[in-house]
Amino acid sequence: METANGTKVQDFILVGFDIGQHNRLLILIVFAALYIITMAENITIITLVRVDTHLAHLPMYILLSNFSWLEICYVSTTVPRMLYDLASPYGIISFQACFLQFYIFFSLGSTECFFLSAMALDRYLAICHPLRYPQLMSPNSCYALVAACWVISFLGYSVPVCLISKLSFCGPNAIDHFVCDPGPLLSLACPPLGNTPLLYQFSMNILVILGNLFFVVLSYGAVILTLRKTSSQSGRTKAFSTISFHLVVVTLFYGSVAGMYVAPGGEGQSHITKVVTLFCTAITPFLNPLIYCLRNDQVREALGKLLRRKERCLRKKLTL
DSSP: OBOTTSOBOOEEEEOOOOOOHHHHHHHHHHHHHHHHHHHHHHHHHHHHHHHOTTGGGOHHHHHHHHHHHHHHHHHHHHHHHHHHHHHSSSEEEEHHHHHHHHHHHHHHHHHHHHHHHHHHHHHHHHHHOTTTHHHHTOHHHHHHHHHHHHHHHHHHTHHHHHHHHTSEEOSOOEESSSSOOHHHHHTTEEOTTTTHHHHHHHHHHIIIIIHHHHHHHHHHHHHHHHHHTOOOHHHHHHHHHHHHHHHHHHHHHHHHHHHHHTSTTGGGOHHHHHHHHHIIIIIHHHHHHHHHHTTOHHHHHHHHHHHHHHHHHHHHHHHO
């Protein structure tokens, strides 16, 4: 943490976006609106699953409501800080806050990888093993699966973050990003530990991202093969419609993440990395609830019930 002249680095400067003041204000307004809508979308999904007794016991919706909570955490780790920096002349962040954001951001990203695998497993068991599905994916099994996704992810990234935080930072303290990303952060360090932290983190990224992607591809591949053998046309169409939305979410997530954190040279392209990170942290959480639930009949029915219940309550209050 010491600079070349012996003083300690107490904070970093998040450079953010190299744009004019007018464009900064425009981005601030747009992404503040996106953040509010994203929070409302995901809170609505969680509320619907909690209050609807039918959805609350279905494994897919248990996973979906927990996925919505994950999206709330994920978008709140980066977007509010980005909005604050857009509204202020300098994006100053303390050393401890920077590494805390780094740790939470990557742990949540890893958790999302595992969640997508859990949802792929759920569809695989439901379609390929329907008779054993109620026993294999009971509500208790779902909650155990959710807990495992969180625990594995947050434990896994504790080691590389601790190693990187022990490096000596002996140069400028400006991070060329709007989040505490390891690429530009490590470029400011004089690492006595050599490349160990970077290699460990790169290995974690490869293991988590490619391992989960391989599992997702195998699961949905097996699902598609099973559906092609199904005699029921209506059941096949409904199942294909469901997994098609899942595959869109998988494509959006892995398509944006792979270029940044799997390819070794991905983090060196500053402008591209910022744009892709912005898409991954702000746009994708906004789109996911719409993709999963916009054409979902059960969710729309539950939303209709909730709105009618609220309407009845409001009428009763007005008549009193």
